[in-house]
Amino acid sequence: MSQAFSVEDYRRKARRTLPKIVFDFLEGGADAEHGLRRNLDAFDDWRFLPARLRDVSAVSIRTRIWEKDLALPVYVSPTGLNGILRPGADAILARVAARHGIPFALSTASNMSIEEVARAADGQKWFQLYVMNRDLADQMVIRARDADYDALILTVDVPVNGNRERDKRNGFGVPIPLNARTVADGALHLPWSLRLMRTGVPKLRNFETASAKTLSAQQALLSRQMDASFDWDDLARLRDAWPRKLIVKGLNRIDDAMRCQTLGVDAVILSNHGGRQLDSAEAPVRLAGPVSDALDIPVFFDSGVRRGSDVVKGLCLGVSMVGLGRALLYALAAEGEAGVDACLGIIAEEITQTMALLGAPIIEDLGPDFMTRVRTH
Numbered sequence: 001m002s003q004a005f006s007v008e009d010y011r012r013k014a015r016r017t018l019p020k021i022v023f024d025f026l027e028g029g030a031d032a033e034h035g036l037r038r039n040l041d042a043f044d045d046w047r048f049l050p051a052r053l054r055d056v057s058a059v060s061i062r063t064r065i066w067e068k069d070l071a072l073p074v075y076v077s078p079t080g081l082n083g084i085l086r087p088g089a090d091a092i093l094a095r096v097a098a099r100h101g102i103p104f105a106l107s108t109a110s111n112m113s114i115e116e117v118a119r120a121a122d123g124q125k126w127f128q129l130y131v132m133n134r135d136l137a138d139q140m141v142i143r144a145r146d147a148d149y150d151a152l153i154l155t156v157d158v159p160v161n162g163n164r165e166r167d168k169r170n171g172f173g174v175p176i177p178l179n180a181r182t183v184a185d186g187a188l189h190l191p192w193s194l195r196l197m198r199t200g201v202p203k204l205r206n207f208e209t210a211s212a213k214t215l216s217a218q219q220a221l222l223s224r225q226m227d228a229s230f231d232w233d234d235l236a237r238l239r240d241a242w243p244r245k246l247i248v249k250g251l252n253r254i255d256d257a258m259r260c261q262t263l264g265v266d267a268v269i270l271s272n273h274g275g276r277q278l279d280s281a282e283a284p285v286r287l288a289g290p291v292s293d294a295l296d297i298p299v300f301f302d303s304g305v306r307r308g309s310d311v312v313k314g315l316c317l318g319v320s321m322v323g324l325g326r327a328l329l330y331a332l333a334a335e336g337e338a339g340v341d342a343c344l345g346i347i348a349e350e351i352t353q354t355m356a357l358l359g360a361p362i363i364e365d366l367g368p369d370f371m372t373r374v375r376t377h
């Protein structure tokens with residue numbers, strides 16, 4: 001029986017479950033990690049103003065996006081190298097997302113292939129694209145289309161690598177380097193080590209063929225060396241090449257978001273990559289209101305979401321959906337599929353409870369009048 005009642009409980013358990021080098025990769029941010037902390041603290045800038053004496057005997061957290069029903073207004077954010085947390089991680093996340101009726105986003109840097117994950121679950125699936133090399137990116141776009149992914153997410157906040165000092169200090173890499181420290185730590189986290197030994201070193205499965213091109217792309221991906229010349233013209237070409245929903249992830253400015261809308265992008269994701277890229281980038285929740293007000297297309301955000309009440313605050317500010325990154329990865333590392341299932345259940349319950357306490361029985365009721373802004377930091 002799980003003793004976890006919140007994302008923070010799963011975080012603590014993940015820290016106990018994983019060797020330090022792996023937990024630090026999952027948890028860490030850029031530079032001094034001020035952005036990482038700011039993402040969490042920023043939610044406290046808004047306090048609720050609950051409305052009383054409203055009928056909240058039946059609260060529904062269902063929503064719709066692009067004429068598709070969603071059981072709750074969240075999606076699984078794309079995260080790479082999930083296989084070092086748990087073997088089969090992306091299939092686990094995709095299955096749980098499908099069971100809960102929410103979209104799952106697969107990273108380019110996945111340890112399972114586009115096709116494997118498509119077969120693993122039949123829910124809504126999005127594919128996240130990193131462009132390290134134009135030819136390989138084109139090929140992945142075709143594969144995602146052929147494997148029936150519903151949407152393509154282009155991540156635009158990694159033109160170059162963020163300065164992840166924890167990873168530098170630990171000498172993080174895949175395979176994890178074997179030295180006295182990592183071997184001793186592996187011995188102290190035996191269930192994790194045994195799982196990894198049984199399944200082998202996680203590979204970047206979207207670059208399976210060992211051509212010189214894919215090998216250099218693998219190295220580029222692991223060190224996050226993207227094609228830094230990718231610009232608005234390339235986005236316009238991608239829009240033409242991809243026939244389904246196109247989402248741009250990693251925006252921090254109204255003008256960029258509006259330009260995406262003009263180019264025919266179907267949704268934008270405000271994100272600072274969970275504080276992993278530019279440490280002083282603004283917390284996305286602080287941009288959610290102005291960007292949602294300025295755009296007609298759906299606006300999503302991620303970074304620092306750890307509670308159902310964080311999701312509700314985003315919805316009050318006008319976003320359509322909220323991405324869960326580390327929140328579910330902690331549960332994945334701590335308790336595998338059962339953990340992710342339970343954690344998503346906890347977040348759904350927190351959203352429901354928050355809306356009942358606010359006096360808002362359906363999502364359409366939520367708006368800025370349910371909150372007041374205070375400057376805390």
Ligand SMILES: Cc1cc2nc3c(=O)[nH]c(=O)nc-3n(C[C@H](O)[C@H](O)[C@H](O)COP(=O)(O)O)c2cc1C
Pocket residue numbers: 025026027039077078079080081107108109128155249271272273274275276302303304305323324325326327
């Ligand atoms: C371990 C880890 C790996 C990530 N890998 C990717 C990735 O491959 N592609 C991507 O677009 N974003 C990636 N992200 C960023 C997430 O999609 C998301 O923006 C971020 O996790 C949100 O912040 P939060 O985890 O604090 O909620 C990664 C984040 C983490 C924590």
